[in-house]
Amino acid sequence: MYYFSMALIIICTAGYHLGQKLINENINPMVSMTATYLVALIVSIVSIFIFPSKNIMGSFRELSWPSYILGIAVFGIEAGFLIAYRSGWNINVAPLFSNIISTLILVFLGLYIFKEQLSVTNIIGICLSVIGLILMKR
Numbered sequence: 001m002y003y004f005s006m007a008l009i010i011i012c013t014a015g016y017h018l019g020q021k022l023i024n025e026n027i028n029p030m031v032s033m034t035a036t037y038l039v040a041l042i043v044s045i046v047s048i049f050i051f052p053s054k055n056i057m058g059s060f061r062e063l064s065w066p067s068y069i070l071g072i073a074v075f076g077i078e079a080g081f082l083i084a085y086r087s088g089w090n091i092n093v094a095p096l097f098s099n100i101i102s103t104l105i106l107v108f109l110g111l112y113i114f115k116e117q118l119s120v121t122n123i124i125g126i127c128l129s130v131i132g133l134i135l136m137k138r
Helices: 001-020 029-050 054-059 065-086 094-112 120-136
Strands: none
Touching: 001 065, 001 094, 029 065, 065 094, 094 120
16 A cells, blocks of 8 residues: 555646646636536545445544545645646646645644654755755746
């Protein structure tokens, strides 16, 4: 599952951005989002049976605020990319730009909220990402 999960992320991220970039610009963006979430809902429901648990209803009862905040965040990401691509951002820059900035925010959150540690290698990688971000905007 370790490598499968990362492969799934990579493949679906590429498909996600390709799909976002190819959405017909004449369609109301929120109609497109509704169709997207309808498909996601169907896939999610089917997935409950692919990843069964002993207490599915108990899992629904145990949902808390992070699940709902995640829903809002996912909607914001998707609407943001849809609008970004429609307003002229390129598919070869927008995901990288947003991921670098998001990662920098997550580094600080990981350090201060979750008390995670950074290695020298991590710090060098972060510095290279910032340099890449600066070069991208030139």
